[in-house]
Every structure is written in structure tokens, then in C-alpha cells.
Amino acid sequence: MPPEMTGVKHVPIPNMIERHVASPDCRVSHFIGHPMRKMRARVSYPHSPGDPGMSLYFILGVFVLCLFFAILRSLPCGKTRQGQLPPGPHPLPLLGNLLDAPGIIIPQSLDKLASKFGNLIHLRILGRPTILVGSHEIASELLEKRSAIHSDRPSSAMMDLVGASWILLKYGTEWRHQRRVFHESYSIAAVSQFHEIQEQVTRKLLRRLLVEPNNIFKSLCFASCATTVRAVYGITMSGDEDKYLAFFERAIDALRSSLEPGQYLVEVFPWLSCLPGWLPGTRFLRDAAVWRGAIEDARRVPFEEALENIRRGEHEFSMISATIQWFQTKGAISSEDMAALRDAAAMSYLGGPETIASHTKVFFLAMTLYPEVQQRAQAELDAVIGPERLPSISDLPSLPYIEAILMESMRWKQINVLGFPHQSLTDDEYNGYHIPAGSMIIPNVWAIAHDARHYPDPFEFKPERYLTEAGTLNPDVLDPRRFMFGYGRRICPGRHFSQSSLFITIACVLHTFEIRSGEDAPKTPSIFSCPKTFGCEVRVRSAEARALI
Numbered sequence: 167m168p169p170e171m172t173g174v175k176h177v178p179i180p181n182m183i184e185r186h187v188a189s190p191d192c193r194v195s196h197f198i199g200h201p202m203r204k205m206r207a208r209v210s211y212p213h214s215p216g217d218p219g220m221s222l223y224f225i226l227g228v229f230v231l232c233l234f235f236a237i238l239r240s241l242p243c244g245k246t247r248q249g250q251l252p253p254g255p256h257p258l259p260l261l262g263n264l265l266d267a268p269g270i271i272i273p274q275s276l277d278k279l280a281s282k283f284g285n286l287i288h289l290r291i292l293g294r295p296t297i298l299v300g301s302h303e304i305a306s307e308l309l310e311k312r313s314a315i316h317s318d319r320p321s322s323a324m325m326d327l328v329g330a331s332w333i334l335l336k337y338g339t340e341w342r343h344q345r346r347v348f349h350e351s352y353s354i355a356a357v358s359q360f361h362e363i364q365e366q367v368t369r370k371l372l373r374r375l376l377v378e379p380n381n382i383f384k385s386l387c388f389a390s391c392a393t394t395v396r397a398v399y400g401i402t403m404s405g406d407e408d409k410y411l412a413f414f415e416r417a418i419d420a421l422r423s424s425l426e427p428g429q430y431l432v433e434v435f436p437w438l439s440c441l442p443g444w445l446p447g448t449r450f451l452r453d454a455a456v457w458r459g460a461i462e463d464a465r466r467v468p469f470e471e472a473l474e475n476i477r478r479g480e481h482e483f484s485m486i487s488a489t490i491q492w493f494q495t496k497g498a499i500s501s502e503d504m505a506a507l508r509d510a511a512a513m514s515y516l517g518g519p520e521t522i523a524s525h526t527k528v529f530f531l532a533m534t535l536y537p538e539v540q541q542r543a544q545a546e547l548d549a550v551i552g553p554e555r556l557p558s559i560s561d562l563p564s565l566p567y568i569e570a571i572l573m574e575s576m577r578w579k580q581i582n583v584l585g586f587p588h589q590s591l592t593d594d595e596y597n598g599y600h601i602p603a604g605s606m607i608i609p610n611v612w613a614i615a616h617d618a619r620h621y622p623d624p625f626e627f628k629p630e631r632y633l634t635e636a637g638t639l640n641p642d643v644l645d646p647r648r649f650m651f652g653y654g655r656r657i658c659p660g661r662h663f664s665q666s667s668l669f670i671t672i673a674c675v676l677h678t679f680e681i682r683s684g685e686d687a688p689k690t691p692s693i694f695s696c697p698k699t700f701g702c703e704v705r706v707r708s709a710e711a712r713a714l715i
């Protein structure tokens with residue numbers, strides 16, 4: 167992006183924006199007053215009681231047929247015509263390994279599976295072959311080197327029902343278009359345009375920690391959401407009651423509920439989504455209609471507001487304003503451009519804040535348990551930054567110990583023990599094992615992050631593991647950022663943005679505060695996960711530090 171585009175406050179309004187705001191299928195401004203009520207009013211079930219199109223007998227007939235074929239497809243078999251599948255637990259007829267599914271999001275069960283079957287495990291979940299990959303080397307071979315084969319996403323009937331299939335885009339033209347939008351805003355070169363925003367919001371976080379030292383987790387969530395909403399939409403969030411915090415929380419809850427593993431039979435039998443909503447057992451259809459409203463609000467309302475601000479010439483620099491300028495340099499803006507921008511923005515809004523806040527929380531937990539790490543970090547900050555100023559994102563190369571804390575905070579405890587599933591487009595073979603087309607390939611991030619070959623004492627928080635004796639980053643140690651953001655063509659496009667957000671928060675908090683365990687701090691926290699809340703307090707380090715806040 168040419169440098170003159172960054173920081174520009176007013177851009178001429180392209181006709182496309184006008185058309186988009188006024189377009190009849192984009193009536194978000196109508197929802198602002200009563201978003202949920204209006205969204206719900208729009209949702210209708212595919213078949214009403216009086217609809218003669220589908221009789222109960224027909225539904226039953228289809229059900230029996232599907233059941234028959236599902237049983238046939240799921241009969242236990244470790245071999246296909248094309249070759250031997252990777253080892254794994256025995257699948258049950260019809261259910262496959264569905265009963266193992268809830269277990270695979272629990273580290274202890276993943277450990278058991280890996281010790282029995284190794285680093286490449288085959289399971290049959292929701293009628294499809296699922297390959298769990300427990301080593302970085304295999305994940306990078308399949309998902310990076312062979313990413314032309316394994317870069318699709320599985321579809322989900324529940325995501326379709328809640329109107330969120332745009333989050334799991336198939337590998338194709340639409341995804342490529344959206345990826346170009348992401349690249350334009352979040353590539354390593356482009357992401358520095360957000361540094362000032364990230365630094366400003368971090369200073370606000372420090373002030374809030376000073377005033378509310380006991381409200382740390384709420385403050386972290388607010389800060390990560392405020393950074394994203396400001397950077398993406400150019401909107402400044404006001405406080406805990408801000409509507410964009412509420413939209414975000416509702417949409418995240420909706421997504422979490424609809425993606426709960428093993429919860430919905432409709433994932434096995436997608437045709438169940440065609441049943442009328444009044445039938446007993448179709449509660450999921452009614453829930454989905456409510457969740458659809460929450461997700462659609464988050465997708466459209468802030469986008470419409472950002473466009474309106476641009477139209478009125480009252481906007482701040484943001485991903486939206488910069489991308490629209492970039493579109494203009496290429497010529498006329500198409501409706502596909504605007505849809506790609508809307509969805510890229512919404513994926514940032516829904517994908518960024520929670521992940522960033524969760525890793526920051528892990529950092530706080532580590533500081534309460536490893537005071538010697540905190541002291542060494544503060545010694546580095548005192549020596550490099552000094553008492554006169556706060557750290558900035560450009561200080562990252564001079565603060566290797568802080569960067570090592572960031573890396574260890576990502577590796578030590580995971581928010582999601584499994585990575586995002588990829589789907590194979592064609593058959594593949596790895597190490598003599600057959601990987602059928604349509605397989606879901608899921609990195610077992612928890613196992614990779616605790617692989618003792620790369621990380622001796624994997625359950626200890628040891629930032630020094632990434633450093634040479636001279637105190638510089640050691641390129642021979644596997645950098646957790648190489649797997650925590652996924653792999654290959656589907657790698658997280660927000661990774662550079664996230665790293666600067668995490669870095670500036672860690673550096674500024676350590677520079678100004680001392681983090682201690684609070685009264686209800688866990689004496690021996692679980693080695694597996696980060697507790698939802700834990701006793702933690704912050705105190706200003708010194709009078710000089712207070713003056714900086």
C-alpha cells in the first residue's frame with residue numbers, strides 16, 4: 167500500500183459504498199434500534215405445519231434410507247481400497263468414533279490416544295475420516311508442503327444454519343479474494359499501520375489497571391476488543407457497556423454453542439436441517455435462528471457504521487478505509503470486493519479479541535507463578551527502555567527476553583488444544599498410510615506444544631529455552647508461533663497483528679506493574695489448561711512507573 171494512504175482521514179466516497187449502504191439486501195441500519203427482534207423476525211423455518219410439501223412418511227422414509235447408508239459407510243474398517251488408514255481407536259457401526267469426539271478436546275485423552283496410536287491417528291467422526299496430527303514435522307509436511315491438497319475447510323451443517331458458512335470458506339475463488347484483502351491489511355509490511363492504535367489502547371489498559379487493579383480479566387477482554395474494533399472499523403469503544411462489546415460477546419457465544427463437538431446430530435445427517443421447526447427434537451433449529459441473528463449483527467452492524475462514517479467524511483483511519491482506498495486504486499469497486507471486505511473485517515472482529523486476550527491471561531498466570539521470570543524481564547526493560555518512557559512496538563528487536571515470554575505464553579497453555587481443521591481435496595499418502603479425499607486433518611496443538619523433543623520440561627514456563635547463551639533468540643528451538651497460528655495457505659492472517667498486540671501489552675504491563683498472585687490463586691494449577699479466573703493482583707512498580715501511566 168502506498169505510504170500516502172496510511173493515516174489519511176478523509177477519503178472520497180466511492181459510489182460502491184453509497185450503493186452498499188443503500189442496497190436492499192444490506193439493511194443493517196434498520197436493525198440498529200432493535201437488532202435481535204428484527205433479525206429474528208426475518209428468520210423463517212423451511213417448512214411450516216401447513217406446508218404440504220413434505221409429509222411425515224416421506225421424512226421417515228428418508229431417515230431410514232440415510233440410516234441404512236450411514237451404517238454401511240461406518241462399518242469398522244481400517245483399510246480402504248486405496249490402502250491402509252493410519253491407526254486409531256475402533257469405530258462403532260453408525261456412530262464411528264463419535265463417542266471419542268468429546269475426549270479429543272481434553273489434553274489427558276489426547277495423551278492416551280497418542281501413547282497408544284502415535285502421532286498420526288485415524289478416527290471416524292460425523293461420518294468422515296478425521297486425521298489427528300500430533301507432531302509439528304508431520305503437520306508441516308502435510309499442511310505446508312502439501313498445502314495444495316490439504317487447504318480446504320470442512321463444511322458444517324450447524325454453521326450453515328446459523329448463517330456463518332462465510333467463516334469456513336471453501337478453498338476457492340471467494341477465499342482467495344478475501345485472502346488478498348487480509349494480505350493488504352495484515353501482511354508483515356502493512357501491519358505497522360496499526361501500531362499506533364495498539365499502543366494507544368495499551369496505554370488506556372494501563373490506566374484502567376491502575377484504577378481497577380482487581381478487574382484484570384475484564385480489562386484485558388475490553389482492551390483486545392477495543393483494539394480490534396478501532397483498527398478494523400475505526401470505531402472507538404466507550405466502556406464495558408459499549409454495544410460493540412455486547413455484539414462481540416453474543417456472536418462468540420453463538421459460535422461456541424453451534425460448534426460444540428458431538429452436540430448436534432444434524433452434523434451427521436445434514437438433511438435434518440430441512441425438518442419443520444415445530445417437530446419435537448428440533449430445538450437446534452430454534453436455537454440456530456437466534457444465534458444467526460447474533461452472528462449477523464456482528465457481521466453487519468459495525469461494517470455499516472464504518473461505511474457511514476466514511477460517507478460522512480467523519481472516519482478515523484482503519485482497515486476498512488485503507489482497503490477501500492486500495493480498491494479504488496485498482497479501478498471500480500465491485501460488490502464482491504465489498505462482500506470480501508465486510509467478511510474479512512467480521513472475521514477479524516470475531517477471531518482476534520478472544521485469542522489475544524486468552525494468551526495475555528496465560529502470561530498473567532505465568533507471572534504469578536514464576537516471579538524470577540518477571541524480575542529478569544523487568545531488568546531487561548529497565549536496561550533497554552529506562553524509566554523515562556513506555557516501551558513501543560518498535561522496541562521488539564531489542565527485548566529478546568520479552569519476546570521469549572510472548573512465545574512461551576503461547577506455547578505453555580492452549581486456549582484450544584486442537585488446531586482448526588483442514589480438509590483434503592484429493593487422496594494422499596503419508597508414510598505408507600492412505601489419507602482419503604475429504605479427510606479432516608486436525609493438528610493436535612497441545613501435543614505439538616508439549617513435545618519434549620523440542621521443549622524439555624514441557625510443563626514448565628521457561629522463556630530462556632528460546633535464547634542462546636548470549637541472550638539472543640535461538641533459531642534452533644522451534645518457535646511456537648510456527649504452529650500456534652496454523653499452517654500453510656490457511657495460516658492465520660492476523661498473526662503479525664496479534665504478535666504486536668501481545669508484545670506491547672506484555673512489555674508495558676511489566677514495565678509499569680508488578681504482577682502477584684492474589685488470595686484465591688491456585689496453589690498447584692492444572693498442568694493442562696489455564697483456569698478461567700485465578701487470583702491475580704497488580705501494583706505499580708514505582709513512582710516513575712506511575713508517572714508514565
Ligand code: HEM
Nearest residue numbers: 513514517518521522586650651652653656657658660664
Ligand atoms: C493470538 C491470537 C491468534 C491466534 C493464536 C490465532 C490462531 C489461528 C489459527 C490456529 C487459525 C487456523 C489456521 C489453519 O487453519 O491452519 C486461524 C485462522 C484465522 N485467523 Fe487467527 N489467530 C489469532 C488472532 C487472529 C487475529 C487478530 C485475526 C484477525 C485480525 C485472525 C484472523 C484469522 C482468520 C481470518 C483465520 C481464517 C483463515 C482461513 O481460513 O484462511 N486471527 N487463527
